[in-house]
Amino acid sequence: MSEIVLRDVTKYFGSVHALDGISLEVAPGELVALLGPSGCGKTTLLRSVAGLLQPDSGQILIGGKDVTGMPTRERPIGMVSQSYALFPNMTLRNNIAFPLVVRNVPASEITRRVSELLDLVQLDAQADRYPKQVSAGQQQRTALVRALAPQPDVLLLDEPLSALDALVRHQLRDEIRRIQQAVRTTTIFVTHDQSEAMAIADRVAVMHRGRIEQIARPPELYDRPGTPFSAAFVGSRNALELPVRDGQVSLGSAFAVRPPAGSGIRVVIFFRPEDVEIITDGRGHPATLEVKIFLGATTRLHLVTDVDGKQARIYADVPSRQAASLEPGSTLGIRVDPANVRVFSVEG
Amino acid sequence: MSAARLPRILSSVMFGALALYLILPMLAVLIYSLARRWTATILPDGYTVQYWISALQDPRLFGAFVRSVVLAGATVAIDVLVVVPATYWAYVRNRRIRIIAEMAAVVPFALPWVAIAFGILLLSGRFAPALLGTPLLLMLAYAAVHFPFLYWAVDGAMAAADVVALSEAAETCGATPLQIIRRVVVPNITGGVVSGGILVFASSFGEFALVQMLVGGSFETVPLWSADALRATLGKFPELAVITFTTFMVLFVLSAILVFGTGAQTIRLLPGARAVEQRR
Incomplete structure (x- = not known):
């Protein structure tokens, strides 16, 4: 050795x-x-x-x-x-x-x-x-x-x-x-x-x-990926570029987090598909279910939502039993625990 | 007839036609060498072995045959010793050498033999006048103009065997360059060396223009003897048929032994083709 x-x-x-x-x-x-x-x-x-x-x-x-x-x-x-x-x-x-x-x-x-x-x-x-x-x-x-x-x-x-x-x-x-x-x-x-x-x-x-x-x-x-590249490359994360408003970064009512010190007016945020919580009682940030992909124990949902005035796709992994009752085309609520959201300054 | 059998029958017919096309001329030569008289009939009037006996007992023809074999064999030896290490070096250490080798391999096909022979005479006259008119100059000239056949075959074999990856693997195993060449590279390109060597041997054996211009009648080879036999007042056509058939059989048997002996099945013979398969 x-x-x-x-x-x-x-x-x-x-x-x-x-x-x-x-x-x-x-x-x-x-x-x-x-x-x-x-x-x-x-x-x-x-x-x-x-x-x-x-x-x-x-x-x-x-x-x-x-x-x-x-x-x-x-x-x-x-x-x-x-x-x-x-x-x-x-x-x-x-x-x-x-x-x-x-x-x-x-x-x-x-x-x-x-x-x-x-x-x-x-x-x-x-x-x-x-x-x-x-x-x-x-x-x-x-x-x-x-x-x-x-x-x-x-x-x-x-x-x-x-x-x-x-x-x-x-x-x-x-x-x-x-x-x-x-x-x-x-x-x-x-x-x-x-x-x-x-x-x-x-x-x-x-x-x-x-x-x-x-x-x-x-x-x-x-x-805890340390860089935007690590965050994007490891864990198949959702990546969104969002504006900083009033010292906070938020995706509607899905989550709100504080950006790192010294961030500019825009940041890039990452969160994993398994950290997206699906809510069907009308709360959370609205997203439309586009496609369901069965992966065995879990099902990957392709969701389309409004992000800062533009449409963006978000992936969510949910237990397949829960996904069975979800119909493509229906509107769902999404929420992400702020502790699972990684925020980085926009490069360049 | 079922549709599935049709391609098989077609391929058999095609193969048979090709075999006939290749075998028929040699068969005709063999029959001619054994014919007592064969002029206006489909088959000869009778058969005899007298031309075989007279040809094989002719010391001049025997001498020409031996000289041709030795010359072609020496050409193969020189080419193997020069081309194989150079091609390996070009593959593993310096890819830029390949451009020079590829260009040099085209020259014998791009220039007329007269120009090549004149160039060799000029070069020899300037730098090694003692070689002029000697079999040694002929041997070196043969090696220079016939090397592309070996180069292409070895190049293809090295590409197919992926000698770069094999050499690197052997190096990480702790092998020295000599051990790599002896234990790993050579055994995996034998098929290419053999097929290229056969082509160099065959093309050197049948070479006429260079031997005529570089040494002339002082070193008679089979092609020179053949030309002389054709020019003779009473053309020695049956003896010519004997030596043509013998030459063909020598090359054919040699090729068969080497190809089957080394396990090579398909070897790249022309630039562009890359397939080399080894029978295991």
């Missing part, structure tokens, strides 16, 4: 500022997820830690040792890429053995370690098959244990679940967490899927335009 320390890491691709002075510390044994949309720099950051990209400036330390200029093969890392990149000419067993073979580990030790890892991911029966002869999930598990085979100080996972279907993805997400906790390897996990990041990580770093916007534990990030 080693810590990872990034100090002011910067990378340009031509005129594009891919990494804008990133500083980050990952504690020994911790799993940090880098979360953000495509092009935010999360993969560039991971590849910089792996040594597959050289940062233009800044420092990367693993276990206290500066590895910034060190070749990839000498870094104490294991990595799983989005495509797994298993070697097609080798069986799963030989793929897992590869990092040990190139390190000239004794054959008996390789045999012992490979069967231990095959056992860890329950792939003993498929060990002598080629990557093309096994499922995507089995390929992913092979790639994971191949990365873990040399017992690296750091595990780097670059969207390892994105090529899988939903059911397998959820199973493997939990399995990665189980294995990571079993081996306690310091891990950086790159994903654009917020639910994946929340489920798997000790802390989540939200990235945007080459910067870390916020780094926090999942519940904190979910409940």
Whole structure:
């Protein structure tokens, strides 16, 4: 177990500022997820830690040792890429053995370690098959244990679940967490899927335009997003731009909150669909039910309401039993607990 | 006849027609080489193996055949040693080299052979006059003009195998550049190397213009012998048929062994095509 320390890491691709002075510390044994949309720099950051990209400036330390200029093969890392990149000419067993073979580990030790890892991911029966002869999930598990085979100080996972279907993805997400906790390897996990990041990580770093916007534990990030981008990206929030009047921001009778000090005449507010309360007795802010989408235990309501003289769409998640009695086209009342409303100054 | 069977029958007919189109000329050459006399009839008047015996016992023809095989084999060896590492480097380390390689690969097809041969003679005369008229110059010239066949096949194989991702994965596993090339890259592009190598071998074996202009009769190859046989007063047509059929069979058997031996099924042969499948 080693810590990872990034100090002011910067990378340009031509005129594009891919990494804008990133500083980050990952504690020994911790799993940090880098979360953000495509092009935010999360993969560039991971590849910089792996040594597959050289940062233009800044420092990367693993276990206290500066590895910034060190070749990839000498870094104490294991990595799983989005495509797994298993070697097609080798069986799963030989793929897992590869990092040990190139390190000239004794054959008996390789045999012992490979069967231990095959056992860890329950792939003993498929060990002598080629990557093309096994499922995507089995390929992913092979790639994971191949990365873990040399017992690296750091595990780097670059969207390892994105090529899988939903059911397998959820199973493997939990399995990665189980294995990571079993081996306690310091891990950086790159994903654009917020639910994946929340489920798997000790802390989540939200990235945007080459910067870390916020780094926090999942519940904190979910409940108290620190920036408008974090609020918009995490939790599928409702986002509305509203005027500040008499020192308050309000959406009719749905809620009224105080804006942060120094806000201008307009602010942007965020609240989650599950925090919208639906009232059918004529109270609350009026909204017309447009569409109901059944999601199982809950139903998502698409509501249209008047916001500062313009029509805006608001999403509300309600128990499906309650939603059953609501008819599209009917007018409902909405209310949001002010404690669940996040207010930010309008940028720019 | 059901509608579902019609496409299958059509495809069988098409395949049969194509096979006939490809096989018929070689079959005619084989029959001609065995014909006692074949002029105004559908089939020969009689059959004999005397032309095969005389052709195979002809030391001049045997010498030309050996020279052609050695020359083509050496050309393949030079191209594999130069093109494969260069293509890998262009893929993994410096993508800009690809532009130069792609442009260079077009030159042998864009310029007439006379211009290429004259250019090689000029260049050799200026920088290595000792090579003029030697088989070594011919070998180097062959390697230079036939490399595109190998380059395109290897380039396609590298794209299909995604050697960039495989190399990076091997690097994160701790492999050295040599280990990456030996254990990961080469085994995954063998199909491309083999198919490109066969094309280089075949095109070098049949090369006429360059050998005629660079070394002439001092280094007789099969194409030179063939041209001479055609020009002879009593044209050695049956012997010509023997050597044509033998050459075809040598290349065909060699291709079959290499293609099936390496498990390659479909290989990219022309620019633009990218499909390479490996039989597992």
